[in-house]
Amino acid sequence: MTKEKKNKPSKDLPLGFVDRQEKELLVRDFIISNIKEVMIKYGFQYLETPSFEYADSIGKFLPDKDRPDEGVFSFKDENKWLSLRYDLTAPLARYVAKNYLEIPKPFKRYQLGTVWRNEKPGPGRFREFLQFDADFVGTKSSQADAELCIMISEILEKCGLTKSEYIIKISSRKITEELFKKINVSDNQQKLTALRALDKIDRLGWDGVKELLAAGRKDKSGDFTKGANLKPENIEVIKETLNKKTPDTEDLAEILKIFEDYNFINFEFDPSIVRGLEYYTGAIFEVNLKFDVKNNKGQVIQFGSIGGGGRYDNLVSNFGNLDAPATGISIGLDRLVYALMQKKEFKVKQSKPVVICVFDKNSMKEYINVQTILRRAGISTEIYPGESKLKKQMEYANKIKSPAVILYGEDEIKLGKPTLRNLSNGKEQSIKIKELVNEIKKII
Numbered sequence: 001m002t003k004e005k006k007n008k009p010s011k012d013l014p015l016g017f018v019d020r021q022e023k024e025l026l027v028r029d030f031i032i033s034n035i036k037e038v039m040i041k042y043g044f045q046y047l048e049t050p051s052f053e054y055a056d057s058i059g060k061f062l063p064d065k066d067r068p069d070e071g072v073f074s075f076k077d078e079n080k081w082l083s084l085r086y087d088l089t090a091p092l093a094r095y096v097a098k099n100y101l102e103i104p105k106p107f108k109r110y111q112l113g114t115v116w117r118n119e120k121p122g123p124g125r126f127r128e129f130l131q132f133d134a135d136f137v138g139t140k141s142s143q144a145d146a147e148l149c150i151m152i153s154e155i156l157e158k159c160g161l162t163k164s165e166y167i168i169k170i171s172s173r174k175i176t177e178e179l180f181k182k183i184n185v186s187d188n189q190q191k192l193t194a195l196r197a198l199d200k201i202d203r204l205g206w207d208g209v210k211e212l213l214a215a216g217r218k219d220k221s222g223d224f225t226k227g228a229n230l231k232p233e234n235i236e237v238i239k240e241t242l243n244k245k246t247p248d249t250e251d252l253a254e255i256l257k258i259f260e261d262y263n264f265i266n267f268e269f270d271p272s273i274v275r276g277l278e279y280y281t282g283a284i285f286e287v288n289l290k291f292d293v294k295n296n297k298g299q300v301i302q303f304g305s306i307g308g309g310g311r312y313d314n315l316v317s318n319f320g321n322l323d324a325p326a327t328g329i330s331i332g333l334d335r336l337v338y339a340l341m342q343k344k345e346f347k348v349k350q351s352k353p354v355v356i357c358v359f360d361k362n363s364m365k366e367y368i369n370v371q372t373i374l375r376r377a378g379i380s381t382e383i384y385p386g387e388s389k390l391k392k393q394m395e396y397a398n399k400i401k402s403p404a405v406i407l408y409g410e411d412e413i414k415l416g417k418p419t420l421r422n423l424s425n426g427k428e429q430s431i432k433i434k435e436l437v438n439e440i441k442k443i444i
Contacts, residue, residue, distance in 0.1 A: 106138040351380045
């Protein structure tokens, strides 16, 4: 009788998903704490919405095709499609519509949350990532648009970037709407395909985008993306428009005047900024880094923006006859962390425990007593969590980068004086229990 071979589960992750280790998470916590400080200062309310929404509630702004799960991760539940949110803006619109009579107008909210996109991943571009959003809902004021750009700049500088290391690029969807009228493009799907093509300029360059504006483009992997099928002469008109140096729309003129009042200069007008999502109606902005970002192999990569946003005056009204013009900005926190960790050395404190070595299980009461004293003093401490000889215990302490071990065998217990070994220099000293706290604090 042959034994059935059991298939072992894969150790690999799906493409676009990553395990995040402690240092990266601590850097992310540092950035989040800075974001919250700025949000409180600017008067934004903290909000959290669920990870899943009804697919029709978050809309068809990201997916390219007709299936509910194209572009988003979805499943059917009791004949209704549920989708993991692909951004935090569409759920906000749903929240505002549901609570329209109760919330103040304008409603200023910020949110930190994971979003999921069922798209092709790339360097620093994930299918699951943490996003930060800040939005004004219920105002058409250009002051709101301008303040979002100034606020994001303050956050980036608080996280350690200088003004020379990032730039806020601004434009307006009114520019592209006028452009589509000029070249007689009225089909919404064709407009959206063209917008998504233009949104890839920083990644593909004009030659790649030109293919997407025409019949389509095949990438290095062999995948083909269908194009907008615009005429060659119309593509040239688009190119001319994107080379303009000064804005000629009223909304941007107002924003530039407010920037001047704030003495804010770390921006530039760039009509090639279009943002790929369909719901934008006016001013749009993008946050770009101005330094090289490398992949895990040390190669410089085309990283693109770390965030952006813009005005979306009609999104909430999809839920009914609700007047709620809005503007918002988003930052992909995992992309920002990925870039920042290459730019500067974050001195985040990774607290590693002092390890109390176990010589005899019958002495556990004495080990627990020492552990309790150290923990009450705020010192990360653990009794070796296993059953091994001293050599293995020392290997464990070194592996976790413990600052010190406490050797408390039969002789030390009789004397009431544990031996403290500094693992960075190997020095040992016999110390009374009441003096342990002060001596360990000298090491850590």
